[in-house]
Amino acid sequence: MLGFAIVLIVIISSLFAPFIAPSDPNQANRPNRLQPPGSPGHIFGTDQHGRDLFSRVIFGARISLFVGLVTVLIAGTIGTVVGLFSGYFGKWLDSVIMRLVDVWLSFPFILLALIINAILGMGLRNVVITLIITGWVIFARLVRGEVLALKNRDYIQAAKALGQSELKIIFFHILPNVFTPIIIISSLQISQIIIAEATISFLGFGVQPPTAAWGNMLSDGRNFLFNAWWMATFPGLALAFTALGLNLFGDWLRDTLDPKISK
């Protein structure tokens, strides 16, 4: 439940960011630059442009959650459909798709994401597209494995004998039975995607300044380690806190929903 509480805090912070943040996250205030945490009006201090770090961390949660949720929703849908067809129809379709998945997985995830992002160009929209292109394979492989185990069950054979169409069998009889693993992997993937977005932005691709994203804030903070430790510390803490919450939530979901484990 700790995971759920953390996730709830992050969701509320991002939804109500304009009400929680004490100031505009992009408003520069030169005379106020590099103020330490606890200075008047700046609980987390200020950055090299005098912007309030707490406001930027709160607004950064919006970017992270947006990227995490949208990517997992779209990549999950694509991967699920591909996995359903691959597993159900098998034969050459399955061979082709699985070799494609093998090739995809033979490139390190973050490197592939960086290359695609460099090709597509920077910015929030392209980060989401990049992570969808790299993220769907996990869902495809998972769903395909589940379908292989399900497709020879009696109730599927019965549906076939009753003359139901292949599409109806796939979407009405198989899909509902692979929903649990999809939900579990989705919750765990959101944290992976959020960290991936931060990594891409940290390395100079992805979401660009002045938009407040945890990754580019960490990149800025790294350049001021010797005179402003807080600039790298707080965005990173927010990122780690969110990832931890999502992982704990995902583990709890798995323990609760997976009958093999909850036994």
Add this chain to the structure above:
Amino acid sequence: MQRYLVKRIFQMLIVVFLALTAVFFMQFLAGDPVILLLPMDATFEEIAEMRERLGFDDSIFVQYFRFVSRALQGDFGPSLRHPQTAIQLVLSRVPATLELALIAVVVSLLVAIPIGVISAAFRGSWFDQVAIVVTVFGQAVPGFWLGIMLILFFSVTLEWLPTGGRGELNNLILPIITLTAFYAARFARMTRSTVLDVLNTDYIRTARAKGLSERRVLYKHALRNASISIITLLGLQLGQLLGGAVVTETVFYWPGLGRLLVQSLLNRDFPVVFTGVFFIALVHATLNLAVDLFYLVVDPRISYD
């Protein structure tokens, strides 16, 4: 066995070939390579002349076969930003990455396996509880942030260790801690869950009934059988580490393959990027094959006939 080996090598070659094909098409997605080779103020005639000279006027099939035949000889063309060829640059960075990856994997295993085994043996104990919390944290904390925090504490505040670079033993400590935190957590969780599964089997009960010491049951019987999952994860992680230490190498200015690839991407030096990516895919596929073959050594029950 021989048939399986031939089949597996054939599958590996298909994956490598498809990776090479993916790299070929990535080149075109990255924009006109000729424009990247020429200065910004190049005239239309200069662009046309360069395009013809490099063969970009040929049909896509001709270009593809030329690319594949050159790649098979290790020729991926020149770097756009360095005097060396792309393959020379990539190979020159491999030793640094290999050094980091191998040490990180060995340290991770040395830390993780005892933790995983003890956690499983004393399930629910205080040690197990602490280990679970630490491993959950280890997997959640982003590597690049942990790296920055280590620099902040050990290099900036205490001034004990260098902030980056390569050459001395001191330079290795922080990058290795950064990588080990994540990988040791992952290995420890995997070891704990597989050893727990194995401890519930009949042959472990038999071993205990025979009066074997608990240490012998754990390390000789349980761990040996749990090692299949650990080796699988090890093979996959080593493949990821060889290319995926991108972030750690960047944070610590480690002159390895990952950092070269990030710099090349920022400079849009795509021949180097694609060579590096192909190299990593090749290593990954080879490691997968090696893992499959290693199963035979570890578990005599596995037969591929």
